[in-house]
Amino acid sequence: MDSFGNAPTLRAPLLRPGDRVRIVAPACPPGREHVARGVEELRSWGLLAEVGEHVFDQWGYMAGRDEDRVADLNSAFRDPGVRAVFAAMGGKGTYRIVDDLDTDALRRDPKPVIGFSDITHLHLALWARCRLACLHGPFPNASDAWCGPGSADAVRRALMTTDLxxxxxxxxxxxxxxxxxxxxxxxxxxxxxxxxxxxxxxxxxxxxxxxxxxxxxxxxxxxxxxxxxxxxxxxxxxxxxxxxxxxxxxxxxxxxxxxxxxxxxxxxxxxxxxxxxxxxxxxxxxxxxxxxxxxxxxxxxxxxxxxxxxxxxxxxxx
The missing domain is CATH 3.50.30.60 (LD-carboxypeptidase A C-terminal domain-like)
Incomplete structure (x- = not known):
């Protein structure tokens, strides 16, 4: 038996066409074209992609002030219609806001958080505090040179199927x-x-x-x-x-x-x-x-x- 205690892993329901997903920026500000390409990809899967209020803010090298970045995350966590949360990019700054995450909302209504790099801070915090299963993966189709069709489809399959x-x-x-x-x-x-x-x-x-x-x-x-x-x-x-x-x-x-x-x-x-x-x-x-x-x-x-x-x-x- 491992040492994770009696708390089971929280797994969200798989995504289905028509589900809403939200893009947030917990770390650095993304480019608008980068986000637009991702939104187009998500919509091609039949999902309703929306963008958090502060995604394009900038405060120093971060995507807005700490309180605004965490507000976007918590708004997505608390909204019962949002079924998955995508980080627009990594960079720096996520470590500044992890103590203020509304993990009670995720316990009531689990939804996966997708990202990597600086978003590892979110993944660790969400596992530590509510045992939420997340996804180490890219924002889909940010560019064909970096995240081509195969990578985008891997994100889709990880969210919309239960395949190993x-x-x-x-x-x-x-x-x-x-x-x-x-x-x-x-x-x-x-x-x-x-x-x-x-x-x-x-x-x-x-x-x-x-x-x-x-x-x-x-x-x-x-x-x-x-x-x-x-x-x-x-x-x-x-x-x-x-x-x-x-x-x-x-x-x-x-x-x-x-x-x-x-x-x-x-x-x-x-x-x-x-x-x-x-x-x-x-x-x-x-x-x-x-x-x-x-x-x-x-x-x-x-x-x-x-x-x-x-x-x-x-x-x-x-």
Missing amino acids: VTLHRDAGQASAAVTVEGTATGVLLGGNLSAIRTETGAGLPSLKGAILFLEHQRGTGLGEVDRALTQLTRAGALDGLHGVALGQFIGFEQDTGDPALGGWGIADILRDRLTRLGVPVLGGLPAGHGAHPPTIPLGTRATIDTAEGTLTVEPAVV
Whole structure:
């Protein structure tokens, strides 16, 4: 038995044509064309797409003041006609508003939240406070170069069917060289490594019994990944994990052994920090900040199988 207590995972009803969905901006402001393309895609699925009041606001580098961004989220959570909530983009700022989310509204009426990157803060908070299953996925069809038809259809299927989601190891990913053999099953949690690290000691839920999914985009280099994983380890946040699923580490693809860094690359950092956990680790999943991302349920049962090179996840909707 895992350590998630007696509270069951909250799963929203799957979406059907005619359902209303709302786009909000918990982090940075999106471009209008970006949102318009997404609205067009959602409407092509038969959904009624609407845009939150403050989506195009700007306050510093964020999409409006904290109170306005969280008001858009809570308005969507409280509206019984809104059946799913899409984050228009990530960036920065979601961590500032997670303490003011109306999770009571979601307990009464669960609805999935879709996003990634900085939206990991929302996913973690909603799991910690009301066990809501969400989706690590893109805003659909923001551009064909980044989120083409296949990615948009993966979002649609994750919301409008109850199919299992299976990802396969891609040998071309920077994390593919990191493997600790075995199989493991647990609730899939996680997302962006920087966001998970930021929540340590604040809003990070227990990961005991979980499969931890990690992805990252390059910031200050190998040391940033090392510091994040070391902080999580020292805080005890990784104690009791059942397994680790590694997605994309964008910007580190050429880090295969820099002489200036003692010959280490990203795989060496990941291997050094994660193999000591003594649990199966599956690297090379093509999910994260790269082009044409998949959509992955979070908060539902998942299995990693290193021999098959697969991550299989139960749906976030019923």
